[in-house]
Amino acid sequence: MKLRKPDKKAAVAKPQQLLRDLAMTPDKLFSGAFRKQYGALCFRLGEGGRIEILVITSRDSGRWVLPKGWPMKGKKPHEAATIEAWEEAGVRGKARKRSIGCYTYLKELDSETVVPCIVEMFQIEVEGLEAKFKERGQRAQAWVSPDEAARRVREIDLKSLLVNFRPR
Numbered sequence: 001m002k003l004r005k006p007d008k009k010a011a012v013a014k015p016q017q018l019l020r021d022l023a024m025t026p027d028k029l030f031s032g033a034f035r036k037q038y039g040a041l042c043f044r045l046g047e048g049g050r051i052e053i054l055v056i057t058s059r060d061s062g063r064w065v066l067p068k069g070w071p072m073k074g075k076k077p078h079e080a081a082t083i084e085a086w087e088e089a090g091v092r093g094k095a096r097k098r099s100i101g102c103y104t105y106l107k108e109l110d111s112e113t114v115v116p117c118i119v120e121m122f123q124i125e126v127e128g129l130e131a132k133f134k135e136r137g138q139r140a141q142a143w144v145s146p147d148e149a150a151r152r153v154r155e156i157d158l159k160s161l162l163v164n165f166r167p168r
Contacts, residue, residue, distance in 0.1 A: 035107065038077045039068030039119045040085035041100060042093065043167060044126045044143070053149040053162065054126065056089050057140045064142075064152035067091070068119050081122040089141055090133035095122040096168060103157030121161060123168065 042054040055064045069084040071077070078095040085091035099120045107117045144152065150162040 033115065034104075035070075035115050035117045037068050037070055037107075037117050037119045038080040038084065039066050039121045040081040040091070040095065040124050041066060041121050041161070041165060042085050042089065042091050042124045042126050043165070046143070051146055051165065051167065052143040053146055053165070054089060054091065055142050055144055055149050055152055059135070059138050062140075063154060064149075066121075066153070066158070077120055078122045082124060085124055086130070087134040088139060090130040090136065091124060091126050092128040092130060093124040093126045095124045098122075098168070100165070100168070101157075101161045103155050103161060105155045105158075119158075121158075123165075125167065 044052050044054075046052045054066075056067060057063065058065050067081070067085045067088040069080065069087075072080045072083065075083065076097070077099070078097045082093070082095045085093070085095075100123050102118055102120050104116060104118050107115050109115060142152075146162050146165050150159040153159060153162065
């Protein structure tokens with residue numbers, strides 16, 4: 001499957017449109033309608049012990065993100081994050097059970113529905129990358145410094161988590 005490059009004009013206009021849409025339905029913001037997701041901050045130690053973080057592109061817009069997804073029945077949050085890291089990036093590793101923090105963003109479910117989400121993040125020290133995984137060929141990947149990862153992602157809270165990340 002071929003990766004799509006994001007349209008720069010659309011990428012600039014889209015967050016504003018999402019905020020405008022959400023502003024038209026404030027009940028979503030103030031009714032406890034935040035949806036929960038679990039994410040994986042996948043890292044490894046590079047040359048000289050420098051931290052490298054894995055960033056991937058989203059399937060729809062091609063913007064840089066970290067693996068994340070919805071809760072899974074019968075799975076603890078850190079287990080769901082581990083599964084998402086494998087499905088989206090082929091990551092093999094074990095997530096720490098304790099969250100390293102959260103960030104919020106607006107999720108476009110379809111062309112008519114936007115919901116605010118809270119993503120609880122779990123660190124995963126990458127032990128290996130599988131060549132075959134569920135979403136292979138649908139996303140690009142890059143290993144970057146925490147500062148570069150923060151520059152690439154859009155969400156302010158996530159930027160803060162990335163620049164302040166220290167493995168536990």
